[in-house]
Amino acid sequence: MQLPKRKAIFLDRDGVLNVDLGYTYKPNDLKLVDGMIDGLKSLTRGDYAFVMLTNQSGIARGMFTAAQVESFNNELLRQIQCEIPNFKFDAVMICPHHPEGLVPEFTIDCECRKPGIKLVTEAATKLNLDLGNSWIIGDKDTDIECAINAGMRGIQVTRGGKQYSQSKKAFAITPTLREAAEIILKH
Ligand SMILES: [Mg+2]
Numbered sequence: 777m778q779l780p781k782r783k784a785i786f787l788d789r790d791g792v793l794n795v796d797l798g799y800t801y802k803p804n805d806l807k808l809v810d811g812m813i814d815g816l817k818s819l820t821r822g823d824y825a826f827v828m829l830t831n832q833s834g835i836a837r838g839m840f841t842a843a844q845v846e847s848f849n850n851e852l853l854r855q856i857q858c859e860i861p862n863f864k865f866d867a868v869m870i871c872p873h874h875p876e877g878l879v880p881e882f883t884i885d886c887e888c889r890k891p892g893i894k895l896v897t898e899a900a901t902k903l904n905l906d907l908g909n910s911w912i913i914g915d916k917d918t919d920i921e922c923a924i925n926a927g928m929r930g931i932q933v934t935r936g937g938k939q940y941s942q943s944k945k946a947f948a949i950t951p952t953l954r955e956a957a958e959i960i961l962k963h
């Protein structure tokens with residue numbers, strides 16, 4: 777017997793959850809994006825799995841380690857749970873690679889760096905996800921590309937600290953996760 781598949785929200789990290797300062801990794805630099813908590817609160821009323829999906833090429837570039845990324849993510853989750861005690865990520869998917877890195881083991885042209893979809897398909901298998909009814913929320917056009925490549929819809933947010941070019945393929949472009957959540961819950 778097959779279990780019903782779950783819908784998911786894939787959340788880019790920098791610029792969606794925490795303010796993107798550029799290669800942000802120090803817990804002291806962690807600032808939550810305005811509207812993010814409101815958005816997550818709304819989305820937890822739907823029956824979604826939550827997956828953090830983040831490119832962290834700073835690992836390949838030797839700017840910080842995977843352990844430092846994990847510490848930052850733990851602090852991020854702690855701060856979210858201060859506001860939404862039941863919140864959890866069903867999976868945290870991190871690409872540490874970059875083709876022009878400095879750390880040999882991470883310096884590859886991988887298939888998991890967004891817009892690649894390897895981490896999406898891994899999460900989909902592990903969590904039994906219905907990607908056709910799932911979403912990516914990100915601040916870069918590569919987040920939206922990743923959504924399209926994986927058969928999902930993508931919403932681009934614009935007030936996460938950095939300004940990136942607007943995606944032409946985004947289902948919607950909104951200031952923050954708050955407005956993105958309203959759109960998702962209507963579809
Ligand atoms: Mg981002």
Ligand SMILES: [Zn+2]
Binds near residue numbers: 872873886887888
């Ligand atoms: Zn990768």
